[in-house]
Amino acid sequence: MSALEVISLSKEFGGVHAIEDLSFNISPGSVHSIIGPNGAGKTTLLNLITGIYQPTQGEVRLFGDSMAGMPVHARVMAGLGRTFQTPQVCMHMTALENVMLGRHIHLDGRFLPTALRLPRILSGEREARHRAAELMEYVGLADYLNDEPGSMPYGALKRLEVARALACEPKLLLLDEPAAGLGASEKADLTGLIEKLSGAGLTIVLVEHDMKLVMSISQHILVINYGQKLAEGQPTEVRRNPDVVAAYLGSAV
């Protein structure tokens, strides 16, 4: 069974075909990259997969189940995790609380048990705090536990998003340009992190402009341009594809 099936998906924004009749499959395990020039429709594609946008046409299936009409939060419960191109964090919470938010679907959020502060609420909070702290350590943010996101460097915020997404325990993780704005050593850390996660069996969909990073860690690459599929295959095949080279004219692929 495919982890993700995208079936003749289209999205139009008032005449702009951001995604046009796009189909592809992603098998479980390993790292799958989606690349393409600016404005190719990569972020739009992720938003269609997560349910932020409704497709004009076509369908998305997650582990065999159709996601048609399913709201964003239900897809998270179905095993979908994501990060954003520009870090989206709650500025009024500490870094740790932001990651604890990621535990939401695994905790009891019902009104009555909360109002009465039943023991399971307390133990859930303790567990969430513990797991969040562990995850922050895992992504290398152990020193930022009680920091306000506003005072954290950009690279740390990007990793904070990864920790939050991991807290959901997704089966499929979508990363939207996680390396953008990172320095060389941070990129190396990120590469290590992605490899570690993939090694642990998580399916990762990576949208990224950094070709060196993409080529080094992807088992499979999908190239899109103007919302359409340009090429698909293993890194070595894609790198040699003349269409891809043309689309990336100038930038070394």
Added chain:
Amino acid sequence: MSKVEVKQKATSKWVCGGVNEHQRRTAGHFWQRPITNVAVLALLLACLPLALTSGFHYHLAVLVGINATIAISLNLLMGYAGQVSLGHAGFVALGAYGTAILSSRYGWPVPLALVSSAAGAALIAFVVGRPILRLKGYYLALGTLGLGMIIYLVISNEVWLTGGPDGMPVPVLELFGGRLTGPADWYWLIAVMLLLVFWLSTNLIHAPLGRALRALEGPEAVAGSVGIDVPRSKLLVFTLSAAIAALMGGFLALYAGFISPSLADFLHSIELALMVLVGGLGSVVGSIIGAALITLLPQVLTVVEEYETLVYGLILIGVMMFMPRGLLSSIIDLWRRIKR
């Protein structure tokens, strides 16, 4: 850049014990636990009568208590979930008029009328909340403003039911076989209500549900991406907030013995929002302080006679300008600076 690298070096040395140390630091302090806060408030409320020397003092304390409870309910919506409401007084009025109408016109027992009105107001909030809460920012402010105005108009115009602009009398509350008449009796009832709502709110905030509500204030994409049902969460806090406001509105009506449409007035909604803002968005204790200030200020300002409104306005502007995060956190900041 260099900061990150330095931090990372420290990270490698950071072993598992750190997690426990962190837990001790954040969750461990007993004075940060919700139950401690509740106990402190209970003690204060129990001791306050020592300072209340006249019936008028008790009267003011009851008004502060009612307003504080309503302000806490509004703060859950505005301060924690980040959803502005300029129509909250509408729910106070629904509770007040519901209690008055059901008990005096239809002969329902007062406690039943009170609880049913709160439930009715909650139901109305639940039904109108879904479309209204789709609005954001200024539009939400206008939407809730409109809701409050509709409630005001209905109350003013349905003279046969509400007495219209002339208002209507409210029967006396009888509880446990006794009649609650004087402000001193009411003090204890309202103190218990304040304590209950305070307890409920702190329980809510220090829990997954409360964190989910607080996430609504952040970028909406965040809440969705961690699996929070955003429309449902907004509706929950809106309904809860309306239910508490309506319940306290019912108590207010019973305490006052007479109500008029000004309860649902836009200015009353603004006053409630002010209590939350002055006390500090997202601070339950702040709401109590804000409610006390906004309720008592006009009393204190009678000493400046005809300049009362002017001074009142200036004080509000001053608080907003110099304490943008509210009185409470500004005072705490000041305290920290002095200590250092």
